Amino acid sequence: DIVMTQSPDSLAVSLGERATINCKSSQSVLHSSSNKNYLGWYQQKPGQPPQLLIYWASTRESGVPDRFSGSGSGTDFTLTINSLQAEDVAVYYCQQYYTTPFTFGPGTKVDL
């Protein structure tokens, strides 16, 4: 199984500042034939299911504010939240879909 790790476990950010979350996979999730990274990011607020933010490592889901951006390739990825808003307080998970079983990271909690 591909193991996903995230850092930090949690971080506190001031309103309007930037939050950076890292995700690492135990093997590359870059598919050579498509040149796509099979990596997604989700946001989860208390009492709610995860919500898709980013897929193919850097494609923003429809309706997601452009302060959210994804980058990286191969085994190392980053989710950046620019100008943090109060509604961004949540837990963020990365997920690989390169191969089954699809696996998620342990999560990074973002607080004010």
Next chain:
Amino acid sequence: QVQLVQSGAEVKKPGSSVKVSCKASGGTFSNYAMSWVRQAPGQGPEWMGVIIPDFGTANYAQKFRGRVTITADESTSTTYMELSSLRSEDTAIYYCAREKAPYSTSFFDSWGQGTLVTVSS
């Protein structure tokens, strides 16, 4: 956008089985893969398996193979997840989650509201 509505919370005894349903509305059912993902308290999500209703056969995570059965009823646009031989470690919120693109198995843009399954003697 498709809406996924799951069945209600369950309390089960160790060794028993649970069957959770997920009814889809507002979108095409048969050609979109539906996965089941569980989340134990304070943990990250854990993928259990997937089915594409058009194909009928399911693909399971090795961890759950032999204990989980995922089925789909196209006539009611409902997917089911049955987990047997329950133990306390199976206490979690169980979600159905639909793929963003048809006939693909990848990432999930629609989720059910979750079903809490509590396993306790």
